[in-house]
Amino acid sequence: MSEDVVIQVRGLCNRFGSNSVHENLDLDVRRGEILGIVGGSGTGKSVLLRSIVGLMQPSAGEVNLFGQDLLRLPTRKREALERRIGVLFQQGALFSSLTVLENIALPLIEHAGLSRRDAQYLASVKLALTGLAPHAGALYPSDLSGGMIKRAALARALALDPDILFLDEPTAGLDPIGAAAFDQLLVTLRNAFNLTVFLVTHDLDTLYTACDRVAVLSQKKVLVVDTLEVVEKNEDAWIQEYFHGPRGRAAAMTQQVLREEMLPQS
DSSP states (O other): OOTTEEEEEEEEEEEETTEEEEEEEEEEEETTOEEEEEEOTTSOHHHHHHHHHTSSOOSEEEEEETTEEGGGSOHHHHHHHHTTEEEEOTTOOOOTTSOHHHHHHHHHHHTTOOOHHHHHHHHHHHHHHTTOOGGGGGSOGGGSOHHHHHHHHHHHHTTTOOSEEEEESTTTTOOHHHHHHHHHHHHHHHHHHTOEEEEEOOOHHHHHHHOSEEEEEETTEEEEEEOHHHHTTOOOHHHHHHHHSHHHHHHHHHHHHHHHHHSOOO
């Protein structure tokens, strides 16, 4: 496994009874990149994420993180490896009975063994990194807007200073302004901390704004993985409809306008 590859999936199969979601799926994720995972409904985007982070046992195949098979490691080594990843789930998955600051501090207490005082101090730093105001730390999840929930969940995912972030539909349900701000935040954090980001999304704006490469799930495997410019030229019918339909054209046009605005004026 190349040093530039931090996630390597080989021959992955996920079957639920007679239903096969993935068959012999291969995928490499490179260090420091933001990789977008897209595909039609039922192609198993979230199932792939859960298989990689060890939340579900694949029917067959191998998943290697940093050159180690997560699913076959002894418990202590697996726990150490898991501390190098952070996960943001679709709905945030914050504990409703804990404040935002307590949610972020929990991994630091449980896994890093910090005192409550030290954990809450570091939690406030993570909160600031995601752009939430200090007073948000005292709020409960029920008090937060959708965008605030996403940022709070991102702060918790960053709590243990992970090398890899796994994000499952992080901009789903956000208004366009909030989604665009989250995309820019993600790129800023990646650049600042050299994070590798595995990003499940259906948001075309996110793909154009944040992703270095895009992997398309289709026919129970990764049909193509490459830069957006290469992927959108693939002749697959779903890819053509997705990237060249009305929403795809609008997203591409928006990015073209932004690029032109950033060009130096003559």
